[in-house]
Amino acid sequence: MPTPKKSRGVPKELLMLRALNPRMALADIDRRKYYSLEKGYQGEVMFDAITEGMKNNCIVVNDLLFKLKGKYFQTDTIIIFQKTIYLIDVKNFEGDYIYKSDPDRFCKNDTEIDDPILQLMRSESKLRQLLDEYRFNLPVESYVVHINPTFTLYIAPQNNHVILPTQLNRFIRKLENIPSNLNGGHQRLADLLISLDQGDYPNATKPTYTHEELKKGPYCSKCNSFSVSVGERKMVCNTCGCQEKLESAVLRCVGELRLLFPKFKITTNLVFEWCGGVFSKKMIRRVLKENYKLIGHGQWSFFE
Ligand SMILES: [Zn+2]
Numbered sequence: 030m031p032t033p034k035k036s037r038g039v040p041k042e043l044l045m046l047r048a049l050n051p052r053m054a055l056a057d058i059d060r061r062k063y064y065s066l067e068k069g070y071q072g073e074v075m076f077d078a079i080t081e082g083m084k085n086n087c088i089v090v091n092d093l094l095f096k097l098k099g100k101y102f103q104t105d106t107i108i109i110f111q112k113t114i115y116l117i118d119v120k121n122f123e124g125d126y127i128y129k130s131d132p133d134r135f136c137k138n139d140t141e142i143d144d145p146i147l148q149l150m151r152s153e154s155k156l157r158q159l160l161d162e163y164r165f166n167l168p169v170e171s172y173v174v175h176i177n178p179t180f181t182l183y184i185a186p187q188n189n190h191v192i193l194p195t196q197l198n199r200f201i202r203k204l205e206n207i208p209s210n211l212n213g214g215h216q217r218l219a220d221l222l223i224s225l226d227q228g229d230y231p232n233a234t235k236p237t238y239t240h241e242e243l244k245k246g247p248y249c250s251k252c253n254s255f256s257v258s259v260g261e262r263k264m265v266c267n268t269c270g271c272q273e274k275l276e277s278a279v280l281r282c283v284g285e286l287r288l289l290f291p292k293f294k295i296t297t298n299l300v301f302e303w304c305g306g307v308f309s310k311k312m313i314r315r316v317l318k319e320n321y322k323l324i325g326h327g328q329w330s331f332f333e
Contacts, residue, residue, distance in 0.1 A: 031063055034088050034089065034090045034223060035090050035091050035092065035093070035223050035226070036077075036091060036092075036220045037070075037073060037074065037077055037092040038092065039070060040066060040070065040229060041216060041229040041231045041232075041233070041288075042062075042066060042229070042230070042234075042235075043063070043066040043067060043070055044288055045235070045236070045288060045289060046059060046062065046063040046066065047063075047069075048061060048132075048285045048288055048289055049236060049238055049243070049289065050253075051244070051253040051255070052243040052244040052245075053238060053242060053243055053244065053249050055236065056236065059236040062234075062236075067070045068121045069119075069120075069121055071121060072119045072120060072121025072162050072176045072177065073091075073092070073105055073106075073119045073121075075119075075121075075176050076088075076105075076106065076117070076119040076174060076176055077091060077106075079201055080106065080108065080201075081199070083201065083205050084095055085206075085207065085208075085209055086110075086111075086178060086206075086209045086210065086211055087108050087109060087110045087204075087207075087209055087211070088108070088109040088211065088215060088216070088219045089107070089108050089109075090106075090107045090108075090109070090219055090222050090223060091105070091106055091107075092105065092106075093103075093107065093222060093223070093225070093226045094226060094228065094229070094230060094280060095156075095159060095225055095226070095227065096225075096227050096233070097155050097158060097159055097162075099223065100155075101186050101227065101230065102151070102152050102155045102156075103152070104116060104117065104118075104156065104231075105117060105118050106118075107156075107222065108204065109167075109211070109215050109218060109219055110207050110209040111207075111208070111209040111210050111211060111215070112167065112168075112209075113167060113168055113169070113170055113207070114156075114160075114167050114168070114169045114170070115154055115170050115171070115172065115204070115322060116149070116156055116169055116171040116172075117171070117172050117174055117175050118145060118149045118152070118154060118171070118172070118174070119146065119176055120145055120173055120174065120175050120176065120177075120180075121175075121176055121177045122137075122138065122175060122177055122180050123177050123179045123180060124179060124180070124181070125137070125138070125181045125183060126180070126182050126183070127182065128144075128182070128183050128184050128185065128186045129184070129286040131280070143212040144284070146172045146173055146186060146188070146190050146191065149171050149172075149173050149190065149238065150171070150190075152171070153169050153171040153232050156169055157169055157245050159225070160218075163221055165214075165218050165221075167218075171190060171296075172190055172191070172192050172200070173191050173192065173194065174192045174197065174200070175191070175193055175194055176194060176197065176199065177194060178194045180192075180194055181192070193256065203207070207287075216304075221272065229286060231281075238289070240290060240293075243289075243304065245303055245304070245305040246305030246307060247278045247279075247281070247282055247304050247305070247307060247308075248267060249261075249262060249266035249268065249271050249273075250271065250273055250277075250278075250281060251269055251271040252269040252271065253267055254267065254268035255268055256268055257307075258273075258309065259275070259307045262274065262275055264278045275308065275312065275316075276316050276319075278308075279300065279304065279313055279316045280316065280320060282300060282303055282304050283295060283300055283317070283320075283321075286299065286300065286303055294331035295317065295321065295331055295332040295333070296330070296331050297310050297313050297314045297317060298310070300313045300317065301313055317332045318332075321333055
């Protein structure tokens, strides 16, 4: 069984877009970004489920952002075996793609898009430099894994770095058959990689929004509908029937506020207003007290 060393978190940028999407009309560029981040993330999660089921000895380290010589590079999945490191980039592309030549380019229909193999080769080179810096000299093998069953590649490039959806099972079996005995050195390597993780991109582009313009009120956690009925203990969605405990709905709203407005001080009144006045201040205050730390006294107090 592989040792999963680091699980994958939802990128902060995606969390923000998820929180904004029901509350405002996203600009085209943000909507496209949202769609592509969500799709990419879902693909990575699908691949994680596959690596978790692998039957041999290896360490899987997911979702790292490194800084090398002042520049950032990101890795989806690193699998450490006894003699090799696998660097895997997961793509969740849908539809028909082709590699064209003269000049070499990767296209969807007739539109050229960034070639995932070129991105992968850049990451591979940077990962090798990083390993070199810390005197680890395992060779790196890298692959782009296309996980979406509707992905079709008409002309594949002349190398073996691409794993198509139909080849995925065979690829995983190949990985499972790699003889691998890990020792403390491999463990130290995994710990080192995790310690170098920079978290979220510090300079990720942020959509613009203001507190005033965002739609207020709680929405259904399942279908995003704002049409909900608030009872004594539960909130029920009028659209899909989904039920949620009031405390959970309030905490979800507080989570959004903290994510979207990190500089705001969380107060009962702020949460009351954000929830569109549908929850009582008394209940909000109780939930805040039970889940956050009260700082200060009287009208200047807030929760952290
Ligand atoms: Zn619903």
